[in-house]
Amino acid sequence: MPVRWRRILVKLSGEAFAGNHTFGFDFPTIDRLAREIADVRSEGVQVAVVVGGGNVMRGLTASQAGMERVVADQIGMLATIQNALAMQDALERIGVDTRVQTAVGMTAVAEPTIRRRAIRHLEKGRVVLLAGGTGNPFFSTDTAAALRALELGAEALLKATNVDGVYDSDPRTNPGAQRYKTVSYAECMQRQLSVMDMAAFSLCEDNDLPIVVFSLAKPGNIRAVLLDDTIGTIVRRTP
Numbered sequence: 001m002p003v004r005w006r007r008i009l010v011k012l013s014g015e016a017f018a019g020n021h022t023f024g025f026d027f028p029t030i031d032r033l034a035r036e037i038a039d040v041r042s043e044g045v046q047v048a049v050v051v052g053g054g055n056v057m058r059g060l061t062a063s064q065a066g067m068e069r070v071v072a073d074q075i076g077m078l079a080t081i082q083n084a085l086a087m088q089d090a091l092e093r094i095g096v097d098t099r100v101q102t103a104v105g106m107t108a109v110a111e112p113t114i115r116r117r118a119i120r121h122l123e124k125g126r127v128v129l130l131a132g133g134t135g136n137p138f139f140s141t142d143t144a145a146a147l148r149a150l151e152l153g154a155e156a157l158l159k160a161t162n163v164d165g166v167y168d169s170d171p172r173t174n175p176g177a178q179r180y181k182t183v184s185y186a187e188c189m190q191r192q193l194s195v196m197d198m199a200a201f202s203l204c205e206d207n208d209l210p211i212v213v214f215s216l217a218k219p220g221n222i223r224a225v226l227l228d229d230t231i232g233t234i235v236r237r238t239p
Helices: 027-042 057-064 068-095 115-123 141-151 183-191 198-206 221-227
Strands: 009-014 047-050 098-102 127-131 158-162 182-184 211-215 233-236
Touching: 009 027, 009 141, 027 047, 027 068, 027 221, 047 068, 047 115, 047 141, 047 183, 057 068, 068 098, 068 127, 098 115, 115 127, 141 158, 141 198, 158 221, 182 183, 183 233, 211 221
Parallel strands: 009 047, 009 158, 047 127, 098 127, 158 211, 182 233
Antiparallel strands: 211 233
């Protein structure tokens, strides 16, 4: 089956790196995610990945506990770099060429985030792991994912979550909740459907970048999203 997009950006939450744990690294899970990314690359798809850091540090949570927000967010940015390096190691152990780029200066372990260099890596078949968020406090890694997807000319932003799409109500509390196959940006706004934070969502809407929300819990779903339009929910201008 033909793939739907040839250049994608995958947003992985930090929690995904922890597997079934609440903190830290679950290495079998990281290895599984690496194999899934490798499977996507084997389809001839150019893959960039933005990683979160919630398995190590969530800036907003720390600031609510009393830490100064800028400092908390800076620690969170460093957590995303740890995750990117862990994913780089897992990918390269299975023969996938990668580059880590970070918005926070850390030249001993990663390249700086440079748009043209990242695009060239993608064109050469490398997986580009983008860490450090936007490099600024007060912005989420969802916003970083939207920004990097647009900068790199990605055809879709794949947001891996713990639910299998966008629902008309919370499926955890409403057994009758209905999942959308497709939904417009406007309806998401009108119905206050949770997709991404508003800064990220607005970037995607303004530039008509499709967002695919899908579950990471089922093995093989990253590749399945590219081949099967019944997996997850696609958010776009015209549903």
